[in-house]
Amino acid sequence: MLKYPLTQTVNIIFWNRKCLSHFSNIFPHSAYLEKSTLPTLYFQPYLPQLPIPTLQNSCQLYLTAVKPLLNSEQYSHISSLVDKLQTEGRHLQYELVARNKLNKQTSYITGPWTDRYLRDRSSVVLTHNAFIGLKPDLQTMDPLKRAAKMISITARFKASLLDGQLKPMIYHTQPIKSDTESYARLMKLLPGRLKIYTSYLYYKAYPLDMVQFSNLFNSTRIPMPEKDILTCNTNARHICVVVNGNFYTFDVFLPDKSVLSTDEIYNNLLKIKQGSGDYPKHPVSILTAADRDTWTSARAELVQIELNAKSIKLIDESLYILCLDSQESVSASEYTKAMLHGDGINRWFDKSFQLIFQPNGHCSIHFEHSWGDGVALLRLFNALYEQSKITSVDPQNIQLNDAKVNEVKFELTDNLIQTIEKVKTEFYTRTKGLKVQELQIIRAGKHYFKKVELSSDAVIQLAIQMAYFLISGGKTAATYESASTSAFKHGRTETVRPCTFETLQCTKAILNGKLSTPQLLELMKACSRKHSTLVKQAVMGKGFDRHLFGLSCLANELGGTIPKIFTDEVHKYINHFTMSTSTLDSEAVLVGGFAPVVHDGYGIGYGIREDRIEANVTAYEGREVKQFTDALTNSINMLLDLLDEK
Structure with missing residues (x-):
């Protein structure tokens, strides 16, 4: 058996059985957001297992990827270590494949990758957590009314999910053909794996893994010695609201499992907002921003007091945290900092996600990363955006005395107070050093790139290179772009490395200005083809990063001689991702953001909308974020100038 079982195995197994057996009587039909022809986990048992690449293929891809990052001496050195790996790692490859055959219910990388997050002892704030901002609600930007609508939507989303009524996640390459009721009816008739093969071959529709949805609601990361854990109690019916660092709860599901009306939700929120006092002098919530060892010790001391144990349990088991902030942002960079970390007090950073509202009604989802990636979260995000258009809240008779709200209280020792004050100081010092800069270019978007027949993602990644x-004096840097492997059972992500020989060659040629426009366009096409190939390899489980990571974890577990490449400084250098990039392909997104993954790096969140290009760039002190953003703007415009000539 694998040493790295899924942290949430018991929860997932229970959830799978529940959804697959159509437990459609848990919630009344009126509570559903969706009522799908196909049960939520209809395809789950038949998804293919994430493939393990051959060692030879991963080694070859590795050498190709690192070549533009290294000088000749470094490349020669790492090449020799790669050659040795094909011998030193042979027994590891054999063992990895053998274990994978015995664990067909999961993937070879899920356990180690989840462990990587949960064993990290650094603070989750900036290190792991990120946010996605939601576009304005055209019906209302009143924060309490908007929040009431979203609470109702999320509750009905959960009801549909747990009763197996949420539509299965499917990647439709030909939605006109496959995103139809006739497709769903046919899939329901087909037996076993035939449904998967038919969907792939005839409809070009690819069902996606949905295990991460099991930790979307009522889930929390709990600090523990050496390795955190994930807990989830889907039976809990309440939401947790935080105002000025003060926590409150109320049930969003009634005893009969129906959903509280939007007017009643609004009534509860109004009572909380009007009754909330000043910020607590010593806010317990700031402890969730501490390094995990500090938080582990503090939490252990907290729960020794019965009142605190009950309060933390209420927070942990809530559907999610709803944060009502008292300040609104006046600029895009302020908005990013507010949603990415805020004041550290009006948050509970361990929750799977938090909905954050500012007084002007702007809203975002802030999420912790160990439990999952963007698949589940973006599905909920898009549902919030679309359903808000047709969900109304119009409270007529406000009866605050009828609101059923409970305050969450804490009792602190002198030692806990000292720890809280220490963590506050560290938090403000750390977040103060984060700088943010945004850009927007309105001369091109998705429609433009379709006309010029180039991958829009490839063009933006070329511009980033x-x-x-430009700003480094002719250097390259390790660059990370995430690709989802959710087409496979328990798939998570694979790394795309956008810094390639093709991007380096094209960059030099454009900046030298010696080649003709047709020649430069051919180089751009080569970049686009290469990038598209890398993305395709990644989503099909044919990348090399997760494979080598799995081998290194296995080597550490088995002991003995560890292949030299895994401890080599050059190997560490090419995995020091100076540029961490991610794109969010949704028209519901206002802006998204995350911090750099290394202290001397950049966090680059970008979006290619129908009519514009947007980017949100972060960096710590020591890196000039505006200099990079200006260079990125100039680079995008240079590439668009060339394409305009075409």
């Missing part, structure tokens, strides 16, 4: 080349 050009920008770094």
Whole structure:
């Protein structure tokens, strides 16, 4: 058996059985957000297992990827270590494949990758957590009314999910053909794996893994010695609201499992908002921003007091945290900092996600990363955006005395107070050093790139490489782009490395200005083809990063001689991702953001909308974020100038 079982195995197994057996009587039909022809986990048992690449293939891809990052001496050195790996790692490859065959219910990388998050002892704030901002609600931007609508939507989303009524996640390459009721009816008739093969071959529709949905609601990361755990109690019916660092709860599901009306939800929120006092002098919530060892010790001391144990349990088991902030942002960069970390007090950073509202009604989802990636969260995010358009709240008779709200209280020792004050100081010092800069280019978008027949993602990634080349005096840097492997059972992510020989060659040629426009366009096409190939390899489980990571974890577990490449400084250098990039392909997104993954790096969140290009760039002190953003703007415009000539 694998040493790295899924942390939430018991929860997932129970959830799978529940959804697959159509437990459709848990919630009344009126509580559903969706009522699907196909049960939520209809395809789950038949999804293919994430493939393990051959060692030879991963080694070859590795050498190709690192070549533009290294000088000749470094490349020669790492090449020799890669050659040795094909011998030193042979027994590891054999063992990894053998274990994978015995664990067909999961993937070879899920356990180690989840462990990687849960064993990290650094603070989750900036290190792991990120946010996605939601576009304005055209019906209302009143924060309490908007929040009431979203609470109702999320509750009905959960009801549909747990009763197996949420539509299965499917990647439709031909939605006109496959995103139809006739497709669903046919899939329901087909037996076993035939449904998967038919969906793939005839409809070009790819069902996606949905295990991460099991930790979307009522889930929390709990600090523990050496390795955190994930807990989830889907039976809990309440939501947790925080105002000025003060916590409150109320049930959003009634005893009969129906959902509280939006007017009643609004009534509860109004009572909380009007009754909330000043910020607590010593806020317990700031402890969730501490390094995990500090938080582990503090939490252990907290729960020794019965009142605190009950309060933390209420927070942990709530559907999620709803944060009502008292300040609104006046600029995009302020908005990013508010949603990414805020004041550290009006948050509970361990929750699977938090809905954050500012007084002007702007809203975002802030999420912790160990439990999952963007698949589940973006599904909920899009549902919030679309359903808000047709969900109304119009409270007529406000009866605050009828609101059923409970305050969450804490009792602190002198030692806990000292720890809280220490963590507050560290938090403010750390977050103060984060700098944010945004850009928007309205001369091109998805429609433009379709016309020029180039991958829009490839063009932006090329521009990112050009920008770094410009500000660094002609250097390259390890660059990370995430690709989802959710087409496979328990798939998570694979790394795409956008810094390639093709991008380096194209960058030099454009900046030298010696080649003709047709020649430069051919180089851009080569970049686009290469990038598209890398993305395709990644989503099909044919990348090399997760494979080598799995081998290194296995080597550490088995002991003995560890292949030299895994401890080599050059190997560490090419995995020091100076540029961490991610794109959010949803028209519901206002802006998204995350911090750099290394202290001397950049966090680059970008979006390619129908009519514009947007980017949100973060960096710590020591990196000039505006200099990079200006260079990125210039690089994008240079590429668009070339394409305009075409």
